[in-house]
Amino acid sequence: MAGSYYNVRCSDCENEQIVFGKAATEVACAVCGTTLAVPTGGKAEIDHEIIECVEQRSTTNRTQSGDTVEAR
Numbered sequence: 001m002a003g004s005y006y007n008v009r010c011s012d013c014e015n016e017q018i019v020f021g022k023a024a025t026e027v028a029c030a031v032c033g034t035t036l037a038v039p040t041g042g043k044a045e046i047d048h049e050i051i052e053c054v055e056q057r058s059t060t061n062r063t064q065s066g067d068t069v070e071a072r
Contacts, residue, residue, distance in 0.1 A: 004056045008036050009049040018054055019046065 004021040015031040023044040027037040037044040 005054040006046065007051040007054050008046060009051055010034055010036060011048050016051060019044070021046075 006019050006021055007016055008019045009016050010029040010032060012034045013029065013032040015029055017027075017030055017036060019027050019037050021043055023037045024039050026035050026039065027044070028034065029036055034048075036048055037046045039045075
């Protein structure tokens, strides 16, 4: 599955938390419970400050031999 992870800062308590950019369920702040991300059927709606993109996942994978294989 292709997607990105984001470091998001809660606007209520300033807690920083990593959120998957295509979250399928609501993501709540681990400290205060404020909703950080709402699923939309594709990219999640994030209404708080995105500090950085932590990791991007692509649809291609490398094997141990170094060959590139399309993920299905």
